[in-house]
Amino acid sequence: MRILLISAHHPDARYLMKALLEASHSVEELDDVRDGVFAATEEAFDVIVLLADTPTDSKRLQDDVAVLRGVARDVVLLAVSDRLRPEDRTALLKLGADAGFERPVSFLEFNERMKRLLRMRSPRLFSRLSALDAETLTYAHDACRCKLTRHEYLMMECLLRAGEAAVPRDVLVRYVWPGKDDVNPSNLNLLASRLRSKIQSLGMRVRLVAVPSVGYSLVESAE
DNA sequence: AATTCGCAAGTCGGGATCTC
DNA sequence: GAGATCCCGACTTGCGAATT
The missing domain is CATH 3.40.50.2300 (Response regulator)
Incomplete structure (x- = not known):
């Protein structure tokens, strides 16, 4: 939240x-x-x-x-x-x-x-976020469950609430590192990279996609 | 000790620009 | 117009520091 x-x-x-x-x-x-x-x-x-x-x-x-x-x-x-x-x-x-x-x-x-x-x-927002469990820091999709770190969890939450729309980089940075204004922009790339590989290694049917000059979005993949 | 986080450095790919 | 080169953003990996 x-x-x-x-x-x-x-x-x-x-x-x-x-x-x-x-x-x-x-x-x-x-x-x-x-x-x-x-x-x-x-x-x-x-x-x-x-x-x-x-x-x-x-x-x-x-x-x-x-x-x-x-x-x-x-x-x-x-x-x-x-x-x-x-x-x-x-x-x-x-x-x-x-x-x-x-x-x-x-x-x-x-x-x-x-x-x-x-x-x-906000029942619609609540429903979107229902895939996340804050207590266990897990993201569930279909039958797969993915254990996340706190930063990964916040990034995932920020992406999920936007649906499949692209979330700007500055919004993601504020969400994941609230109150910090000296966050190295490459930290977001690093976080995205690790989150992506974690999702892919579990074979989840969602993809973390970079939207050039904007930020990132989470999309359902066909396979 | 294990996990998480962030910095640094390198790779990769696509777009823009230049030269022929 | 086609190929070569450059640049920038995205991505990955390794490693050390901080935290649990």
Whole structure:
């Protein structure tokens, strides 16, 4: 999943970021809601997680949720706060949040809830990604199963969500190495090469194709 | 110790340009 | 127009560093 984590240097952000990365998500972290709004208009995220300040200003959190929902209508929007009274939770839901969590957050529950909400909001995308298993880092196609590394997994996820359309190189780089702006472009070639040979060695009926001057695409092969 | 990752170097193929 | 050459992007391999 492509996740935008917005947190104003909250101590929990480190923990959440680490857990999300270990769960094989592609996470972009920003510390300002205004930057988050800009990022959400520039790129299609699956989930936006808004970590409120400590102590939480409920009114401000609600305003932030409303602004984010205004620019990202199809995204799963989650708010995490110190304290969520029933009336706060209700207000957040009315303003467009899909769920509100109170600290401390159980990551396992948080992760499962995210997946469930994505399934409801974007069933087609969820179906495309169903070939991937984040827990075991495997890709399944027909009767074949392919064990992937974390980077290979993220590249595969990025390609699968595009269907058979070509994914630009810069999009792939941002997806696989989120938050890093000094990625050597040849690293993507290297990753693609290893992913391709892994798929081919298992005889899978999909091919990783380089699209000159654009990027890569994943296509079904006849044989 | 095994796995993963990334850098460096080399190969390959296709397109562009030049020369005849 | 055809062949030769050059260049660039894609791909592969080897190896060492970092991580688990």
